[in-house]
Amino acid sequence: MFSIGLEVFNSEGMSNTVGKSTSKEVITKEEWEKKLNSVKIRKEDMNKLVMNFLVTEGYVEAAERFCLESGTEPEIDLATITDRMAVRRAVQSGNVQDAIEKVNDLNPEILDTNPQLFFHLQQQRLIELIRSGKLQEALEFAQEELAPRGEENLYLQHAFLEELERTVALLAFEDASNCPLSELLDISQRLKTASEVNAAILTSQSREKDPKLPSLLKMLIWAQNQLDEKACYPHISDISSATLEETNI
Known part of the structure; x- marks a missing residue:
């Protein structure tokens, strides 16, 4: 082909x-x-x-x-695509926790065996908190949920912490939408995360990603x-x- x-x-x-x-x-x-x-x-x-x-x-x-x-x-069967697309739409609309739950309903092993994907979903949750102005909640979420992820996986530790630092840096700006890291708040970031989830689901179904x-x-x-x-x-x-x-x- x-x-x-x-x-x-x-x-x-x-x-x-x-x-x-x-x-x-x-x-x-x-x-x-x-x-x-x-x-x-x-x-x-x-x-x-x-x-x-x-x-x-x-x-x-x-x-x-x-x-x-x-x-x-x-x-x-085209009917099998529906659940995968529901996950993708949830991420694209900023409902990351809903997307995580849907992925686990499909196959819990997808996130259990893919720490990088789970981190990126949690990172997207942090971004959505910052986007909505919940700064204190965002800081607590970063400390309690994301920081430990970087410490758990030594292989990906450096990459995780670097991405976390970039995301948390958004909190330092009064207007995050106009800061040097504003691309994290762009719709393209949601699409990137959604595509990563979509590929992981396809791989779990033994399909080309x-x-x-x-x-x-x-x-x-x-x-x-x-x-x-x-x-x-x-x-x-x-x-x-x-x-x-x-x-x-």
């Missing part, structure tokens, strides 16, 4: 255009599009790639609709970087639109 769309970059496909000279060959947009069009990709494979993304990321309704429209069956599509796009960028050493050709700079740019000489 990872090789889909990259066939156009293989050495055989480029041998007549790139050549073996030390100088870079120039490939026009018309020539490059002809190469791209010669690569045959099955629609079924592309549909599976889309379904894999929807299922892994938890877009249940979109997956159901895509199943009906494309006839692509998901690899798992990351969708294939982002990895495929990374391989596309890598392939373009490799070709840059050999030829001037139309790049895809905007991944979202997949628009070919004119060849830069």
Whole structure:
């Protein structure tokens, strides 16, 4: 699945255009599009790639609709995604304790065997207390719940304490939203924690924790970087639109 769309970059496909000279060959947009069009990709494979993304990321309704429209069956029962998404939504909305309880309902071993994940969830609880202005409660929570976590796990102790210090430092600012560490209060921090929980649940269910599509796009960028050493050709700079740019000489 990872090789889909990259066939156009293989050495055989480029041998007549790139050549073996030390100088870079120039490939026009018309020539490059002809190469791209010669690569045959099955629609079924592309549909599976889309379904894999929807299922892994938890877009249940979109997956159901895509199943009906494309006839692509998901690899798992879509009903099993609901509980995982409930956990993710709880973290994203700042209800971290609710998320922890939901994770334990799903599988208590997820947090028992993953101290880093549990620490990050507790860290997110601390951030939410600071966000809501409960500073005294936040300080007590950091001392009673988070600090001991760093002492319990010697392997992760340094990382835990460093993250704890950064988070507690928010208490030193009258307006935490405008301090140098304000990114911890940004919605992106919630999304980061939610993604970490989502990946842990998938791993516990013996599922891939990351969708294939982002990895495929990374391989596309890598392939373009490799070709840059050999030829001037139309790049895809905007991944979202997949628009070919004119060849830069």
